[in-house]
Amino acid sequence: MIFIPMWDGSLGCSSYLVGDSAGGKALVVDPLQNLGADSYILSAAEQGLEIVAVVETHVHADHHSAARELAEKLGIHVSLSHKAPAAFAFNPLHDGDVIDLGYVSAQLWETPGHTPDSISLLIADTTRSQEPWAVLTGDSLFVGDVGRPDLADPTVDAVKAAARDQFQSVQRLMNLEDTTEIYPAHYGASACGGLFLNHKPMSTIGFERKWNRFVQLTDPEEFTNQLLALLKPPPEGAAAIRSENLGQDA
């Protein structure tokens, strides 16, 4: 498996190029406009990979996505959860769907909470094991934290419902083995996380099970109360960025 994290430290955003070296196919997850669509094409070409899927773990509100530009250059549609309210044509993904790259695959789990359309991708390399080796958690589970529930709809009832969804999604991710690596969409000072978001960009399910304060909360009400009490201010221009990423600027 070829696995290349591509980071933008200025905003604390992570994107990923995941490929199968044998078959030469790759997918890109959460490409960033700050890095530029071409950087993903070049990185893939350097590895002898053809990008066959561009996936967003959710519609982002904190940074400008390069997903549509990249997909257009490749002549494909962006892949998003079927729940994404995007204004452009996209490839709708459902729980359990598998993006098959050959020996490497990405299975989709719907993990709503941060947004209704949030997904996680379980990455397996069958030359090593059928078991997922890593999970790209988007804004569902962070290193030391979980995603904020207030960016898709900031009304009080919606935020509370989203926080309860986030609880269920985090608990679902905890069904994975301790050895599973986690690669979230954000780290460091990102405004998509809370006060406990770590600067380390990756972790494991086992480490988060043991040391992530939100993972350890077993009562959904307590989880919701703590998540809301610890919210940071929303990212600057969040509504406008989300609207652009939804294609509502067209």
Ligand SMILES: [Fe+2]
């Ligand atoms: Fe986000």
